[in-house]
Amino acid sequence: MRIHILGGRLIDPASGLDQRADLYIDNGRIAAIANAPAGFAADETLDARGLVVAPGLVDLSVSLREPGYSRKGTIASETLAAVAGGVTSLCCPPETNPVLDTPAVAELILDRARESARTKVFPIGALSKELAGEQLAELVTLRDAGCVAFGNGLVEFSDTRSLRRALEYAATFDLCVVLHSQDRDLAVGGLAHEGATASFLGLAGIPESAETVALARQLLLVEEAGVRAHFSQLSSARGAQMIAEAQARGLPVTADVAMYQLILTDEALRDFSSLYHVQPPLRTQADRDGLREAVKSGVISAIASHHQPHEADAKQAPFGETEPGISSVDILLPLAMTLVRDGLLDLPTLLARLSCGPAAALRLPVGQLAVGAPADLLLFDPEASTLAGENWFSKGRNCPFIGQQLPGLVHYTLLDGRIGYRAHHGSHR
Amino acid sequence: MSPTDAKRPLQLNDNGQLRHFLSLDGLPRELLDEILDTADSFLEVGARAVKKVPLLRGKTVCNVFFENSTRTRTTFELAAQRLSADVITLNVSTSSTSKGETLFDTLRNLEAMAADMFVVRHAESGAAHFIAEHVCPDVAVINGGDGRHAHPTQGMLDMLTIRRHKGSFENLSVAIVGDILHSRVARSDMLALKTLGCPDIRVIGPQTLLPAGLEQYGVRVFHDMQEGLAGVDVIIMLRLQRERMQSGLLPSQGEFYRLYGLTSQRLALASPTAIVMHPGPINRGVEIESAVADGSHSVILNQVTYGIAIRMAVLSMAMSGQATQRQLNQDVEEQN
Numbered sequence: 001m002r003i004h005i006l007g008g009r010l011i012d013p014a015s016g017l018d019q020r021a022d023l024y025i026d027n028g029r030i031a032a033i034a035n036a037p038a039g040f041a042a043d044e045t046l047d048a049r050g051l052v053v054a055p056g057l058v059d060l061s062v063s064l065r066e067p068g069y070s071r072k073g074t075i076a077s078e079t080l081a082a083v084a085g086g087v088t089s090l091c092c093p094p095e096t097n098p099v100l101d102t103p104a105v106a107e108l109i110l111d112r113a114r115e116s117a118r119t120k121v122f123p124i125g126a127l128s129k130e131l132a133g134e135q136l137a138e139l140v141t142l143r144d145a146g147c148v149a150f151g152n153g154l155v156e157f158s159d160t161r162s163l164r165r166a167l168e169y170a171a172t173f174d175l176c177v178v179l180h181s182q183d184r185d186l187a188v189g190g191l192a193h194e195g196a197t198a199s200f201l202g203l204a205g206i207p208e209s210a211e212t213v214a215l216a217r218q219l220l221l222v223e224e225a226g227v228r229a230h231f232s233q234l235s236s237a238r239g240a241q242m243i244a245e246a247q248a249r250g251l252p253v254t255a256d257v258a259m260y261q262l263i264l265t266d267e268a269l270r271d272f273s274s275l276y277h278v279q280p281p282l283r284t285q286a287d288r289d290g291l292r293e294a295v296k297s298g299v300i301s302a303i304a305s306h307h308q309p310h311e312a313d314a315k316q317a318p319f320g321e322t323e324p325g326i327s328s329v330d331i332l333l334p335l336a337m338t339l340v341r342d343g344l345l346d347l348p349t350l351l352a353r354l355s356c357g358p359a360a361a362l363r364l365p366v367g368q369l370a371v372g373a374p375a376d377l378l379l380f381d382p383e384a385s386t387l388a389g390e391n392w393f394s395k396g397r398n399c400p401f402i403g404q405q406l407p408g409l410v411h412y413t414l415l416d417g418r419i420g421y422r423a424h425h426g427s428h429r
Numbered sequence: 430m431s432p433t434d435a436k437r438p439l440q441l442n443d444n445g446q447l448r449h450f451l452s453l454d455g456l457p458r459e460l461l462d463e464i465l466d467t468a469d470s471f472l473e474v475g476a477r478a479v480k481k482v483p484l485l486r487g488k489t490v491c492n493v494f495f496e497n498s499t500r501t502r503t504t505f506e507l508a509a510q511r512l513s514a515d516v517i518t519l520n521v522s523t524s525s526t527s528k529g530e531t532l533f534d535t536l537r538n539l540e541a542m543a544a545d546m547f548v549v550r551h552a553e554s555g556a557a558h559f560i561a562e563h564v565c566p567d568v569a570v571i572n573g574g575d576g577r578h579a580h581p582t583q584g585m586l587d588m589l590t591i592r593r594h595k596g597s598f599e600n601l602s603v604a605i606v607g608d609i610l611h612s613r614v615a616r617s618d619m620l621a622l623k624t625l626g627c628p629d630i631r632v633i634g635p636q637t638l639l640p641a642g643l644e645q646y647g648v649r650v651f652h653d654m655q656e657g658l659a660g661v662d663v664i665i666m667l668r669l670q671r672e673r674m675q676s677g678l679l680p681s682q683g684e685f686y687r688l689y690g691l692t693s694q695r696l697a698l699a700s701p702t703a704i705v706m707h708p709g710p711i712n713r714g715v716e717i718e719s720a721v722a723d724g725s726h727s728v729i730l731n732q733v734t735y736g737i738a739i740r741m742a743v744l745s746m747a748m749s750g751q752a753t754q755r756q757l758n759q760d761v762e763e764q765n
Contacts (some may be wrong), residue, residue, distance in 0.1 A: 196642025200454075202554035202613060203640065271439075271562075272555035295676030316533050316563065317554035320576070 001043050001417060002026050004036070006116025008048025008379060012351030023053060025375040028245050028417035030103040034372060048379050050413055055355040056119075056376035060178075060304040061232065062329050064121070067108060070373035073395040075308040076116035078329065081180065081394035083118045083421035085305070085332035087375035089359070089366040090119050094126040101137040103145035109145050118420050120376070122148040122364055124178055127166055133157040136166055140173055143302070149230065149362050151178035152278055153232055156214065157209025164204045164221050170172035171227035176362055177427075178230050179218050179301065181239065182250075182280050186210035191320050193235075193266040194281040200298075201269060203319065206281050211239045219246050222253060230361045231255040233306055235280040237290020242371035244299040254361035256302035257291050259335050260326050260400075264288070268400070274315045274322035275400040292344055292347050303336060305329040309396020320368060327396035333378070334386040337408035347382065375417035384409035391423075441560055443722045443754050444759050449561040449570040452579040452619040461588065461624055467742035468589050468735065474511060475737060476561035484745045485514035491544040492518040493536070494573070494734045495551040497569060500709055500733065501573050501583070505548045508740035517544070533564055540565045546748060547571065554578035560566045567755070569747040577611050583708055584617025586739040588625060590732050591663055595706050598622065602629040602700075604657055605648075606689055607667035607716055610678075614708045617669060619646040633657035637678040650721070654689050658698045666691050666707045669716050696726060704728045 003025040010033065011018050021034040023044075031037050033295045065073035082090055092109065094100035096336075100109065108121050113121035115369045125147030129135045133150055133155050142150070150170060157163035164216040170177050187210040192198040194205025215231070219242065222229040234240055234257050260278070264283045276282060294300040308325025315322050328335060334355055359367030366376055386409050389402035413421040439697055440449040440456075447460065476487050490509040494502055494707030502518060509516045521535055536547065562569040574580040588598075595601055603622055609615045609632050622630050622709040623646060630648040632639065643650055651657030656663065669685060679685050691705065705717075705727045712721045722729060 196645045199640035200616070200643045200645060202576050202616060204577075272558045274559075313531075317531065317549065318556040318559045318575075320553045320555070321532075357482050 002040060003414070003417060004040070004042035004045040005048050005053055005377070005379070006045055008051045008053035010053045011107055011348050011351055013348050014055070014356035014368040016371065017369065022367060023369070025417045028375055030371050030373050030375050032371060033369070037269070043113050043406050046379065046412060050383070051379045052380050053369075054351045054378045054380070055367050055369050056378045056413060056415065057086045057332060058358040059087045059090040059303055059329060059332060060279070060358045060362065060363060061093055061308070062087070062090040062203060062305060062307045063309065064092045064109070065309060066096065066112060067105065068150045068244070071301070071311045072314070075112045075121070076289050077393060077395045078307070079085055079113070079117040079119045079121065079310060081330040081392070084391060084393050084410065085331055086378040086380060086413060087329060087409045087413050088119050088378070088413060088420070089122065089364060091122045091148065091362065093124050093153060094131060098145070099123070099126050099131050101129050101131070101142070103141050104261075106145035106147055108141055108387060110235045118161070119415065120366065122362070124148065125150045127152040127177060128157065129171070134162060136169055139170060139175055143173070143175060148364060149176040151180065151232065154180050154182050155180045156182070156184040160217060160221070163218070164225065167221050167225035167227045169355065171225045174228065175231060176228040178232050180232050180280070180415055181211050181215040182211045183214040183217060186213060190281070191277070192269055192349070193281045195266060195284055197266040197269055203269070203270065208238055208283070211280060213234050215239050215242050218423065219253070221309070223330045225298045227254050232304075233258050233280060234291060235261060235283050235287065236298065237287045240290055240294035240299055244294065244297070247299060255300045256304045256358065256361065257295060257300050258306035259303050259332060260306070260328060262288065262295065262303070263291055263335065263338065264400070272319045273400070274317070274319050275326070275398055277322050277324045278326055279318060280323040292339070296344055296349070302351060302361050303353045304358065304377065305332045307394070309394045311396070315398050323397065326396045327399045330392055331379055331386060331388045331399075331401060331406060333410055334388065334406035334408045337382065338406060340382070341407045377412070377414040378410065379412040380412060381409045382407070386410070436592050436636050438485070439558065442750045442754035444622045444753060446753060447746045448579055448754050451557045451561055451570065451572045453581050453584055453617050453624065456624065456661050458611060458624050458626070461585070461621060464739065464742050464746065465592055468585070468738040469742040472735070474741070480509065480511050481513050485509065485511045485512035485748055486749060488514045488545040488742065489543060490546045490547045490548065491517050491539050492516065492573070493521055493539065493550075494519065495521045495532070495549070495556070498520065498550055498575070500736075501550065504733065504736045505573060505740050508737050508744055511737070512745055513626070516745070518616055522683045532560070535565045536560055537563070540568055544568060546571045546744065550574045552576055555556035567751070569751040571743060571747060574613055577613050579617050580613040580742055581615060581617050582736070582740050583614050583741040584621045585667065585743070586708060586732055586736040587614075587618050587708070588621045589735045589739055590704070590723055592707060593735070594728060595662060598625040598627040601627050601663060602661040603627055603663040603665065604631040604633055604661045604689055605665045605667065606633045606691065608669050608673060609643075609667070610640045611670065611673075612667050618665060619648055623647050631657050631661065634762070635679070638673070654695055655698055658695055661699045661702065662744055663704055664691060664696070664699060664703060666705065666717050667709065668708065681716050690714075690716055690718065691755070693720055693724070696721055706732055709733070713754055
């Protein structure tokens, strides 16, 4: 299959490319940029005039819910939602049932992904068995089964010594750990950021120190162990600042933030809407602004959807009895484009945080528009808009942005040179 | 799930009348005054030989208590009975939920039994909002206490107590003492006092029992009991739960009493005409000295009496507001 992408604005943040040019795909790979290879005869030409042609987005956290929670989502449904949102590569966290702590589960996920996934799927394995934070999982075996990194979600290790040993073991084999920073004791029972809103609503608080205390401990242990570490889902400005300080003293740590954390604050909880129940919690406007600045400066090099689809029942209860999480990978690109609209980022920087940034953090072989690289591409119209929810592929509709008009409209997503998603919409320009 | 219509708060109908009673947040002063005035008129009913008025005749009020309560449940029952309603009380904590039925299903079932009003107490903050918004918006929902969030009828009965004993709120100093962090009563009291124009609201307690962001209520924070009580007209004591010691918020009941217990000595620092209130049940010797609880400044038992009148007022107003809304909806439908 040969595809000619005609007249788009090619943006490749990894190489700094930003020019209007044609792009040629042959046999699943990018064959040439600007000038057609000799004798190239296209089977299909995509008219990309007026569109941006960028690397397909790389999302470091999309809960696929398989195995174990197929009422919330399946590999088929959630990867379809992902391509609609511009994503061609994603990491799925280990919180499945059974937990992704054995090669059998990794193989199951990868087998199903081969059958039904619309994106590339890179599983993140459990750092500890059952994610219990006690006994180490078989990290090397899991790596050989296809896990690209290891995390323990929001569950902290039972004691600091076990965490230290896990980091040292991972360092031995140059494995990457994905760390969430939330101190168990400080966050226990908490439902919302400890502040005026939580107080007013009578919701138990999760203080900022729940993040910073855990982060400080982890950073010191990461430094000592010399392990590759990526910090996931930062929620506070102070946390981002601590990452910046660690990077400044030469520690090669990376970090990501949930897209929704760059938009929402704890004020959104005022009506007790369970759609805003997330963990770690939405924090203050100052936190949101601090996170946005860290994304701009590159301290946070990756924006992820942290997509967590739920069935309707999971959100149908008083706030504290609902399950946390937002379903949003369907609209990852349009949500992210709000950062360009708001003047925070230029388009190439935004795309860097969504492609080569996350790919580099976990050393994934994706996220670039290079000749010879797999043709994982996103074609979108930056001037058009998307009505969130108009097309929705995730099984989870637990998304507070549904109904909003957002900037940017995905036209095509290509995976290995094949069209994985073609938008069927009238122009919203 | 739809977000609350910003133009029409969840608990008001299109005419701005009460149709649910979930929280004192966002209710205008006129509405709070109306509740107090209505309750005043019902106090006379309580004093009559025949204590019934027919306002809710033929209506069914369903008390659904997911959390144990004696006083609140009983006064709601009495209030509904004095309004001539049929009353059912369910202690759900011991029945459906232990069988795995969700709150959603429990309420839907009760709605199907043609209940006209739910009085709900629940351990989760926001439970009453959830029911009013997502479960049965056409049945009036009265919040009988939700988690730490709100206990609006208690808040209003406290306001009625203050108004009846102090006349008005304009020149008052009110101190709320103790475990503010876990107290839905304190939150409702602070909101009500602010709305009703009380110029000096004080909260007194150790930092471990004070929530973050208290400044949003327009209150002054005191850690020292003597300083905080100086010259106040009203003292609202809060109940201290035993769990607070286990969770490391306080060293002991003894030390709490030593620092924040209301003793006769400390009461003397307040205005000579100060009143002492407590939402009950009181812990003698933990937050309040027996002599103070039973003394001449105490209006703790009056609060219970006023509680029935407040609940009658809220039940009757919400029932009427809900009926008005149904009528308004019907008119709109007929026009279409």
